[in-house]
Amino acid sequence: MTQKTAAIIGGGVIGGGWAARFLLMGWDVRVFDPDPEAARKIDEVLNNARRSLPGLSDVALPAEGQLSVHGTMSAAVTGVDWVQESVPERLELKRKVYQTLQEHCPHDAVIGSSTSGFKPSELQGCATRPEQIVVAHPFNPVYLLPLVELVPSDKTAPQIIQRAKEVLTEIGMYPLHVRAEIDAHIADRFLEAVWREALWLIKDGVATTEEIDNAIRYGFGLRWAQMGLFETYRIAGGEAGMRHFIEQFGPCLEWPWTKLMDVPELTDDLIDAVADQSDAQSGMYTIRELERARDNNLVTILRGLKAQDWGAGKLLNAQDRRVEGAIGLPDDLGQPIVTVERAVPLDWTDYNGHMNEARYLQAFGDATDRMMALVGCDAAYIATGGSYFTAETHIRHLDEVHAGAVIRIETQVLNGAGKKMHVFHRMYEGTRELATGEHMLIHVSLETRRACEPAPALAATLAKVAAAHAALPMPEGAGKAVGVKG
Numbered sequence: 001m002t003q004k005t006a007a008i009i010g011g012g013v014i015g016g017g018w019a020a021r022f023l024l025m026g027w028d029v030r031v032f033d034p035d036p037e038a039a040r041k042i043d044e045v046l047n048n049a050r051r052s053l054p055g056l057s058d059v060a061l062p063a064e065g066q067l068s069v070h071g072t073m074s075a076a077v078t079g080v081d082w083v084q085e086s087v088p089e090r091l092e093l094k095r096k097v098y099q100t101l102q103e104h105c106p107h108d109a110v111i112g113s114s115t116s117g118f119k120p121s122e123l124q125g126c127a128t129r130p131e132q133i134v135v136a137h138p139f140n141p142v143y144l145l146p147l148v149e150l151v152p153s154d155k156t157a158p159q160i161i162q163r164a165k166e167v168l169t170e171i172g173m174y175p176l177h178v179r180a181e182i183d184a185h186i187a188d189r190f191l192e193a194v195w196r197e198a199l200w201l202i203k204d205g206v207a208t209t210e211e212i213d214n215a216i217r218y219g220f221g222l223r224w225a226q227m228g229l230f231e232t233y234r235i236a237g238g239e240a241g242m243r244h245f246i247e248q249f250g251p252c253l254e255w256p257w258t259k260l261m262d263v264p265e266l267t268d269d270l271i272d273a274v275a276d277q278s279d280a281q282s283g284m285y286t287i288r289e290l291e292r293a294r295d296n297n298l299v300t301i302l303r304g305l306k307a308q309d310w311g312a313g314k315l316l317n318a319q320d321r322r323v324e325g326a327i328g329l330p331d332d333l334g335q336p337i338v339t340v341e342r343a344v345p346l347d348w349t350d351y352n353g354h355m356n357e358a359r360y361l362q363a364f365g366d367a368t369d370r371m372m373a374l375v376g377c378d379a380a381y382i383a384t385g386g387s388y389f390t391a392e393t394h395i396r397h398l399d400e401v402h403a404g405a406v407i408r409i410e411t412q413v414l415n416g417a418g419k420k421m422h423v424f425h426r427m428y429e430g431t432r433e434l435a436t437g438e439h440m441l442i443h444v445s446l447e448t449r450r451a452c453e454p455a456p457a458l459a460a461t462l463a464k465v466a467a468a469h470a471a472l473p474m475p476e477g478a479g480k481a482v483g484v485k486g
């Protein structure tokens, strides 16, 4: 596969997030930003991304790409596959940037704009090749949140839209094709309405910033994160569903519950109230601390959604399957088999700042599942009523490991005769051995819940692997129990 390169024009909050996502998905990234502090700021965003994003995946991501910072826009955009403009939200500045970058970037590169509000036709105003430009509006933090609103104008070329969808999917995002050009696209139109009502509540002295945040995060924010608005309210309509819900509650939209289209005047007093209340609510944390808390929470929520294969979690599972490709036994059975290669997720770490002991068993359990699938005890086999149960486990913790580190588990089959599958896993970070896990599994009938012989094809494959692994040295630590001195 040829190495792909993205140019990030404007490396602030959003440009830095794009840079991190492209890099961690294996792309090379070139940045142009006149701010002398840009490289340092991107580095900080990248560090946050390195500890959080890789652990969203249950398989190894591609090797991180190369980051370079350039003194001119031409050096940044020459020969790239994707240009992401993330300069401040000023139309004249954005238009000027397109004029310069189109003098140097390839004609078939996608030019995405992070703009929160401008329509693509406004951005294309004085561009040399308007057909190359599309709005690709992300959400902060770009390296964790999958949504990108992809907004073309009628001048945007269909092949640019198609290519943009492919690339965004490849880097783990969800391109939502916005079919009509409107100010602020879909999501920000929605968010601005929430924001406007929040400002009214503060201005009228009804609620503080903290009370408003609590109203969101203890209640409907949790619902929105997994079902959005309509699916949530479909359930609220009871068994009669959405039609009943909208007939019952629709009329209240006409009642004076909200200020609706009136925008509160942004007076100095209102700005002071919002800023002071926010300081009282969150001023004890630095922005970096808040970013880390946000990332920890997002990773935990997203991994929960993965376990349910729902919403954004379903998207992440599909991404894992794409990255992983086909699963099969390696041709060379003369070596232990790599059964897990993944980063340590943030929610696997504990109060000691390293991977929690329970997660070692989880990782070894995943390695065992993979070994089972490799010898033929996969989902299709289990559906026929046979499987393995673990009868005994012995884990040795040899060294610690931290969030974001890539761990690899190599598995040796010590015995694969009859009902038994005896495996020995070794966990590494690079060449550093972190732990070993020894497990005895017994083949069972899922109907009787009792031990029974595996199907002949499974037994034969397992025996073949066990015979090949028998030529390997017995691993250090195999067969050991917890020692008791004196």
Ligand SMILES: NC(=O)C1=CN([C@@H]2O[C@H](COP(=O)(O)OP(=O)(O)OC[C@H]3O[C@@H](n4cnc5c(N)ncnc54)[C@H](O)[C@@H]3O)[C@@H](O)[C@H]2O)C=CC1
Pocket: 009, 010, 011, 012, 013, 014, 015, 032, 033, 034, 035, 038, 085, 086, 087, 088, 089, 097, 114, 115, 116, 117, 137, 138, 139, 140
């Ligand atoms: N901050 C947010 O929550 C979100 C912002 N956006 C959009 O992303 C864009 C960027 O916003 P932020 O990253 O928040 O702003 P920011 O102020 O953090 O970053 C803008 C960066 O652009 C650089 N810059 C200024 N002029 C430049 C030029 N001529 N060439 C290259 N770089 C230049 C600045 O030095 C700065 O580092 C805006 O269009 C905004 O609407 C989109 C989604 C969310």
Ligand SMILES: C[N+](C)(C)CC(=O)CC(=O)[O-]
Pocket: 115, 116, 138, 139, 140, 188, 191
């Ligand atoms: C405040 N904002 C309009 C720039 C926000 C966005 O565009 C999206 C987000 O991340 O909330």
